[in-house]
Amino acid sequence: MIPLVETKMDGKKMNVIDELVEQGVFKVEGKQLYELSLYELIKEHMEKAK
Numbered sequence: 534m535i536p537l538v539e540t541k542m543d544g545k546k547m548n549v550i551d552e553l554v555e556q557g558v559f560k561v562e563g564k565q566l567y568e569l570s571l572y573e574l575i576k577e578h579m580e581k582a583k
Contacts, residue, residue, distance in 0.1 A: 542571060546571045549574040550566045553574065553577060554566070556581050
């Protein structure tokens with residue numbers, strides 16, 4: 534079995550997803566958070582921070 538390698542981008546994406554989940558966000562525009570790109574996640578995170 535080949536081990537999964539987590540990149541820095543994967544780590545950042547998971548951090549943003551964790552922060553959104555803590556704020557009670559589980560979906561954005563009908564999509565699960567893990568389905569979104571890092572850009573879309575950060576955009577949503579910034580909107581929630583306002």
